Amino acid sequence: MNALETHQLSRSYGRAEALHGLTLTVPAGSIFAFIGPNGAGKTTTIRMLMNLLEPTSGEACVLGVDSRKLKPRERQRIGYVSENQKLPDWMTIDQLMRYCQPLYPTWDRELEKKLLRKFELPVDRKLKHLSRGMMMKTALLSSLAYRPELLVLDEPFSGLDPLVRDEFIAGALEVSQQEKWTIFISSHDINEVEQLANWVGMIEAGRLTLSEPTESLLARFRRIEVTVTAGEFPLPSAPETWLEVQREGNLVRAIETRYDADRFEQYRINRLQKMEAVAKPMTLRQIFVVQARESRTHGNIPVA
């Protein structure tokens, strides 16, 4: 069962195409990081998933329901926090909670109190007098207290200091891991989400460039370093799965996008004349940068 699905989802603003044929699946129970630079189409995608915006074409399903037909019953199972969301800022935090509570049959007052303590929020302060970090934590609190099956976070860390960001992540993770919720979190900064995501999707210029589990992504990307010891390294015959092949002195660097330890060893023995070659693991951030660069240089990269 997938918590979110999109099929050929597109959205245009006049002649500008913000999203082009996005086909994406977010498995239930995953923590899906939706990564892309500013203006890539992340917020547009989320707005269509939440039925805040109508797609120009294509379709999206949220918890098995067409996003354009989301009813209050489905909304009771979805939590949504966005940097763009206009909260009723005339309310105090307590008033906001009391306003939200009757809308959700599953509202957990104990969890609300626990999160209030954890986030150290001043319950009697009006939202308009809160700092940005407090505001985001309040929004998260109002979206966690009813234990949603799906939590959608649109750039929740934007403008937050590291301490608040860690508190936010800890709060979201603590509850979601206990309950096996699905979290769909968008961000332009991979550092913000790499510690919590177990599934990653990358979007660039309105097109999905990658979508797979973090584990498999980290496993298949390697930074290759070959030390040329005899003769010339046969650059033209570098495997197709290698990207950004560069030579600096006697060191050849490349990015392997389909790393397999046995195959790499075979290649080293057969093609590299047993030159010294190492395959170093990459961080999500490094993979993200390579993907983004390739996408900009060569256009769309097929989704893995």
Place this chain on the structure above:
Amino acid sequence: MKPVWHIVRKDLFRLRWILLLWVMVLIAALGLAAIQAGLDDGTYFPFWIAASAMIVGVLPLIAFGLVMGLLHDDPVAEIDAFWITRPIAGGELLLAKLTALMVLAFVPVLIWIPFWLNYDYSWSQIVQASGQTIRMNFLPVMLALPFAVISSSASKFVMNVMVGAGVLLLLVLLFQLGNSREEAPVVPALLESKAWLIAGLWFVTVLVVTLNQFLRRQTRQSIAMLAIAVAAGFSIAKWWRWKLDGLQPASAEPATAPTEPGPDAPVISVEIAGETKRMVVMAEVPLTAGASSFRHGRMLKIQSVLRDFTGELQVTFSEATPQLSGTFRDLLPGSPGSPVEPNYYFIINRAAGGVFAVTPIHSGYNLDVATLRFSHATISARPELNWQGKPTANLATWLQDAVLVKVAPAEPAAARGVTSIGRSSP
């Protein structure tokens, strides 16, 4: 219904301070009217004028603010609004906002009922007054609502209202420009037909736009609908040529034959201030209802003789004091048992020459809740069209020497009342 009441309670709580201000203005307006009613001054009404100014000027502004405040806590034109991502359906939100508006519509009624009871209003009069009060509040709501549902914030609402007012002004100027070239005769029945059509068109548009915004949130579509409605309204004002009853082409109404006032016509003195386009006559006229009638000799107040923007002359009557409300209701045209006669009144000036017929346009008495007064009848005429004799260049001067003649052909001669609204005669 649970989420609906939950939202209504939230909205009323949020608007509590502006509601308090509103209630204070409502009480103040009626308080001023009550003070005036207690004064024995038949010629000048400063407290009533102040009360009317508050009701006509301040209350609609507050109503605009209330509509704005009510809708912009859960904006339907804002894609990042909080409510959309919560378990609240568009229909539920609409129902909640309409419920809140209904509650607001009944607030002035509840506040004013003690005043009405204090001035001996009957229950039927209270029902009538309540209806009038709700209608009075309905107008600013109908004007503010479409702007509120297409605006994503309060500042955009204000901007959109200003743009709307600018467009309206431009259309009026265009209309006037076109009319000054055509010089077509103005026909009251046609004007009435146009007014009803435009009001109906606006009502339907507001309804459709509101539903479209709450249920589909298609703001561009709604703006297009409003633009089409404005264009259609302008077209109706400019080119509509038929009366609504039977869609007969409207033409100028025939003039009425002059009628001489009786020799025992009571004469009163009046003050006519300023231009005839905005002339207020405050005069008390003894009624001639027959010697055997207890009403005979009681004072009837001519509240105003006004010319509206269409050029129509309106003469409004009332009893002298609010405490006498209802006393005269069956004396006047349209009251129970007294069928409305066409051309029931005439305004005649024997010295300068000329007469025009005036027709009652209000059936029976009309309650003015703003000033606690009862207007028993308003009669209207277009002097330019209903004129017999020498046309006057200056209506104000002409009216000073004119008499108002009430003709009741079916009644005995003694019951005929002739009332002068000119200068005191020797």
